[in-house]
Amino acid sequence: MFYHDKQLQYTVRVDTPSPVFAKMLQQAIGGVEGEIRVCLQYLFQSFGARGPAKYRDMLMETGTEEIGHIQMLATAVAMNLEGAPNFLKEAMAKADPMLAATLGGMDPRQYLSAGMAALPADSNGVPFDASHVYASGNLAADMYSNVAAEATGRALACRLFEMTDDPGMKDMLRFLIARDTMHQQQWLAVIEELGGHPGSLPIPNSFPQDEELTEYSYDFFATGIEGVDPPAGRYTEGPSLDG
Amino acid sequence: MFYHDKQLQYTVRVDTPSPVFAKMLQQAIGGVEGEIRVCLQYLFQSFGARGPAKYRDMLMETGTEEIGHIQMLATAVAMNLEGAPNFLKEAMAKADPMLAATLGGMDPRQYLSAGMAALPADSNGVPFDASHVYASGNLAADMYSNVAAEATGRALACRLFEMTDDPGMKDMLRFLIARDTMHQQQWLAVIEELGGHPGSLPIPNSFPQDEELTEYSYDFFATGIEGVDPPAGRYTEGPSLDG
Amino acid sequence: MFYHDKQLQYTVRVDTPSPVFAKMLQQAIGGVEGEIRVCLQYLFQSFGARGPAKYRDMLMETGTEEIGHIQMLATAVAMNLEGAPNFLKEAMAKADPMLAATLGGMDPRQYLSAGMAALPADSNGVPFDASHVYASGNLAADMYSNVAAEATGRALACRLFEMTDDPGMKDMLRFLIARDTMHQQQWLAVIEELGGHPGSLPIPNSFPQDEELTEYSYDFFATGIEGVDPPAGRYTEGPSLDG
Amino acid sequence: MFYHDKQLQYTVRVDTPSPVFAKMLQQAIGGVEGEIRVCLQYLFQSFGARGPAKYRDMLMETGTEEIGHIQMLATAVAMNLEGAPNFLKEAMAKADPMLAATLGGMDPRQYLSAGMAALPADSNGVPFDASHVYASGNLAADMYSNVAAEATGRALACRLFEMTDDPGMKDMLRFLIARDTMHQQQWLAVIEELGGHPGSLPIPNSFPQDEELTEYSYDFFATGIEGVDPPAGRYTEGPSLDG
Amino acid sequence: MFYHDKQLQYTVRVDTPSPVFAKMLQQAIGGVEGEIRVCLQYLFQSFGARGPAKYRDMLMETGTEEIGHIQMLATAVAMNLEGAPNFLKEAMAKADPMLAATLGGMDPRQYLSAGMAALPADSNGVPFDASHVYASGNLAADMYSNVAAEATGRALACRLFEMTDDPGMKDMLRFLIARDTMHQQQWLAVIEELGGHPGSLPIPNSFPQDEELTEYSYDFFATGIEGVDPPAGRYTEGPSLDG
């Protein structure tokens, strides 16, 4: 069961509202790398967990944290849209290039559909689609899905950080970037607990090896023709990672 | 910010696991009438609220409750899938009509993608799409969106109730149906606080009436030809609802 | 069976074409609050109606009217795009901020995919998705879904009205806003015919009350911790709405 | 503007209701080859037409006809679901393979979401997505999109015909198949009016030929290696179709 | 099985990077008229072909060619985004209308999600949806679906050509337009091999004519009222196209 209090997990402050940045922030809410995705992903992994209670519980801890990240970002969007309706009317009416330009950089649905608030959609207005909630029932597979989500999520947050000069927004992103750093390590720590590469690969490792055509399991297949050499690397030489 | 404990809001118990019912329950999780939808809808209405704090806070209270409904239903799905993998193997292998029939009534992705757990999708496996999160920034419009969600949601829960004979499942649904009863009244009570029909209609009531072509605002337009009479009713006669 | 004539339901006139407004208007065509949605919603409610013929017929009347609203808005989009191809070429070629700004505010697919015409998509170019057609088979639930559609639809139309200074567009919106006013009352009038709150709640009211856990049906559940008081209101006190 | 009467375009009759066939019919309503698609496609092509009024008007004629096809099929679905709720309860409760099998062949949302009625979705329950409405603003391109829609639509109707033994359903499909035959020819007749292949190819034929790299315009490119010969045919030899 | 080399099918060169054009090009990659669609469409038609090997093989030839068109366009997008990150930072920071305008014309996800690269999405950022892969198992129907795809695809490419002044981009489009010219004729040549209209219509022509209600197969149905005459044309007079 779930509860809330009246706090945000970390202060959200906008010094200079920017409706263009309000559109960009949508990616971190409803984008495939965003907070709705990780929130539902961790919660569904927890709800469906059939393995050790420890991981089920840890997933619930962090899934619950992520609800608060959606809240922080939605709050940030609303703050960046402060004053936008008046702005919109002016932008449509006046032949002022700066206003018109800003209008072009806005998400029209933040006004038309939401009355100046965040949408559960990405920065192009594409609604969040829950097929991105990866919860496979295999712990190692799920941990790598989670690392992937936090890695693309942190890349996104860093790019948002580079796009704004607003001190308040930069501060909020510094916090969210730090949480992504933590979460990347948290999921990789589970892989380590499972024994690292030797203990977890191949995923799933419950499949009987004698059923697999292992002569194809350690071979890089080149598909290039006419003098295209397969690029050499750790994947073409050395011992296999799973021992 | 959000928290959790280790309880479900109400006991979830399955007496006889039914993978067919596990598929049906998906509609109440990820369907357009389901719990993910109301959860995100109330939370986004709260996150974006610019009006009285009272309604923002109330939406947060109930949005948080709904997370727990997702949890209950996801738990119910997992319980209904207990033993399903063995079942699946038998169903594929043996020419037993009863097994084959059950296989036909299952959601293959509950096994193939989720390892016998719930998906954030509907009973046909269509993933939840967050464009169903209606949060318009207009309080009265949002309340009617919420009534609509709880009315279709309760209709769904009642239909699920009729489809199962499992005492545990029936008991869980009795509880969820009761919560839908409450939530329908909760949102309609806000309309009453706004002054009922006279106080809230037309929605939004901030639009200046002299800008509206009011000669078209109280007229039923018939589109039938060749002797099709418009059906008479409260909408074709009597005083208008908004006074 | 359906018919048409060569008239629009109301004059559509654009004094100064605006490709930026052509993009905004898309929300009223293919958005979740738009005319394709209400059109299909009322028609499917009518097609599937198993109750009194009167409501089936009324839904057909208004569903048919809504096809004409799609037509009006699609016509308005095409008129707002008049001259746009030449404009586009100039905007791409010249370093003129006003042209470039307008380009940024346009929907590229209105040109690239439709040759300067309307799309069945919203103002972000997201195609209409018919899962928004709510037709539950329960009359009261459907009426509330319809009120919700017309309430968010009228909020949208009012916001579009505020964004344009074009007298022709304002006139068209004055008409559409009036029709939304009518339709909101039309669906609420059905609820009144059903006996208002006492006669319709809870929805559906065919579910046997002794099967419901009614001790949970009239209780506001607080999910706040650490001094978060549930906000008091009509929903926490007074007699229940369903009597 | 649009109108309706109380008739169906052609009688719809079901002799023996089949909930399994009710699911199959969904493909003809909300599938990519279905009636919602052609209806909206012809209407949007008409709404956006900038060429000769003749084709704009013809598209409106047939677009309006197609609304009636949606109506016929939705009616057929409802008739095939007659008695289904009782059936569902029995199917869930009794260990009767025939009932269970039928349950597996049903669309659960026709009951859970629609109360035994048609949905604007395909036979897998995937909602209709209006990106399938092809209306390019180029007449010849649109005519070929329409032929493609009616060709896949008639293939679908013929396959549905083969799947049912119900005399009423067969009769309805005989009619719809005939209308598809007509519509295929109707769109191809426009190509003939445009001058057939020489008069319409390449599409669009307004693009200046000296801007095209015509040395690549009449060449079949083979991508096979290791002795894969490109298959010879009319496309590798003979005069080009556009003269 | 598939192979590649290190060449593009035709040179891709951008003289002056334009992030606005990078957004427009997305329509040709992931739009419904784009290269991912035709690539998968021809490949799936080939994979599923049950008729003459000749057409199965030809479809494979051209399906493979189209992978290279995705590659060319994705390369073009990346080139048009050269330098964009620095540009973005400046655009957000400075009150320069030209920069702000360009920002408004960009696809934010090309940076936020892809780090300045192409997405498998359209020019509004809507991801490609594989329901647009028409592969019906009927050769004539598929050929018309292919003509429709190449006709709308060439219309799109010509519109993109008109929007750019970049010599490199114009050159690439000249090539792609030429390939579309070829492919339109290639699919129509198959229709000719099948015997043209008499040999292929109605599609499918395997359905027994005595099962069809042929009295409705050659009739234009008018749906206009109040003096709307059906527009006369080749489709209302003359011999039917199928002989």
Next chain:
Amino acid sequence: MFYHDKQLQYTVRVDTPSPVFAKMLQQAIGGVEGEIRVCLQYLFQSFGARGPAKYRDMLMETGTEEIGHIQMLATAVAMNLEGAPNFLKEAMAKADPMLAATLGGMDPRQYLSAGMAALPADSNGVPFDASHVYASGNLAADMYSNVAAEATGRALACRLFEMTDDPGMKDMLRFLIARDTMHQQQWLAVIEELGGHPGSLPIPNSFPQDEELTEYSYDFFATGIEGVDPPAGRYTEGPSLDG
């Protein structure tokens, strides 16, 4: 540029066609864990690569291999549908529970839309949606997205293996499972080349550490109340993984 030959990468053989298994196989074609996804993911990562040519080239090698996996699985679907049309007619007509049960386990669109062939959709008929193509422009993030894809993909293939007794299908899956084993290690080998955890974490590692609020970067946040202890593990103790 791309090429093909007439071979499959590995033999595909079906001993006893099963239309139910044909539906299951769809998940491996068009599911989120399927081959279309990895194919497009690796190709788009390669097309957009701005880093070392070595990884761009390797991604192209394997992206090309994956096209062949789509081909193998689509071939397997078609083989499993051999004889299905006759079967369908019988299943609809006769009251034979075994036939009816099989019908319930089939994907109707494999027949209705594709004429007994594979669709680019998942096992519930939901079309592939290219938003699952993760290509972030950050090499380490992309490698983890690839590991996640191959881990969930191999879990899926192992589950399909368990569901079939067909020797041909088992043999094909043995091969595909082996390739997934290889690909998991291939992407993890790149992480190793980047220096393992210390060399790659946090992702992206280009973000200046002094901009991050590192006091939150190594802390497990507990969100449980009322005696919910955060579960201890490698993520709550020991040195951080990034050194």
